[in-house]
Amino acid sequence: QKEVEQDPGPLSVPEGAIVSLNCTYSNSAFQYFMWYRQYSRKGPELLMYTYSSGNKEDGRFTAQVDKSSKYISLFIRDSQPSDSATYLCAMILGYGGSQGNLIFGKGTKLSVKP
Amino acid sequence: DAGITQSPRHKVTETGTPVTLRCHQTENHRYMYWYRQDPGHGLRLIHYSYGVKDTDKGEVSDGYSVSRSKTEDFLLTLESATSSQTSVYFCAISESPSGLAFDETQYFGPGTRLLVL
Numbered sequence: 001q002k003e004v005e006q007d008p009g010p011l012s013v014p015e016g017a018i019v020s021l022n023c024t025y026s027n028s029a030f031q032y033f034m035w036y037r038q039y040s041r042k043g044p045e046l047l048m049y050t051y052s053s054g055n056k057e058d059g060r061f062t063a064q065v066d067k068s069s070k071y072i073s074l075f076i077r078d079s080q081p082s083d084s085a086t087y088l089c090a091m092i093l094g095y096g097g098s099q100g101n102l103i104f105g106k107g108t109k110l111s112v113k114p
Numbered sequence: 115d116a117g118i119t120q121s122p123r124h125k126v127t128e129t130g131t132p133v134t135l136r137c138h139q140t141e142n143h144r145y146m147y148w149y150r151q152d153p154g155h156g157l158r159l160i161h162y163s164y165g166v167k168d169t170d171k172g173e174v175s176d177g178y179s180v181s182r183s184k185t186e187d188f189l190l191t192l193e194s195a196t197s198s199q200t201s202v203y204f205c206a207i208s209e210s211p212s213g214l215a216f217d218e219t220q221y222f223g224p225g226t227r228l229l230v231l
Contacts, residue, residue, distance in 0.1 A: 006156075008154075041225070042225075043118075043204050043206075043221075043222030043223050043224055043225055044157070044204075044222050045221075045222065046220065088156065088157065090157075101159050101162065101172060101173075102157075102159065102220070104156045104157040104158070105156060106154065106155065106156035107156055
């Protein structure tokens with residue numbers, strides 16, 4: 001079983017829709033959880049990160065972590081065509097040394113239609 | 115892709131030939147990483163560096179070596195390229211381990227597309 005599972009999609013939604021992107025993981029020791037956005041033929045860029053369980057909001061984006069279920073989510077409200085990209089979840093065990101190395105999901109490709 | 119360049123951006127080579135990819139940063143960040151990205155596998159860490167001459171292996175290090183003789187440059191070498199090393203290679207940098215301290219982030223370069231025939 002892969003440590004981090006993410007549905008690759010593709011996911012297609014109309015402009016203005018609420019988008020839900022999800023990842024599950026198997027290692028309960030993961031502490032930090034991140035979402036990256038990657039536009040076509042570009043490098044990933046960090047969108048949000050959270051520590052432990054709970055929600056974190058930044059504008060139209062909300063990241064949610066449920067450690068009891070080993071499940072993380074990214075919600076995008078009022079989605080825009082400019083949100084069309086591949087979204088990667090990532091997580092790390094801790095801080096420092098090899099524990100700080102990112103483990104990525106495979107990414108979900110999102111398309112927001114005007 | 116602030117302050118990070120990768121060269122070459124595209125390369126086609128033949129099986130068995132050596133290949134070196136270069137990552138150059140102008141941010142003076144301490145940590146540098148090499149990833150490969152493949153369909154069906156996502157991003158996987160090859161090697162990383164936590165300082166000049168300080169490097170360590172990542173998840174998929176077999177067949178790759180790295181060197182860092184200056185803060186700004188991190189080289190990835192495929193000693194004898196194989197078709198399984200056809201991929202998109204990304205370099206990343208951060209000031210702190212994984213870029214989590216003080217809201218710092220791990221910045222990624224634009225990538226190098228390598229095709230091994």
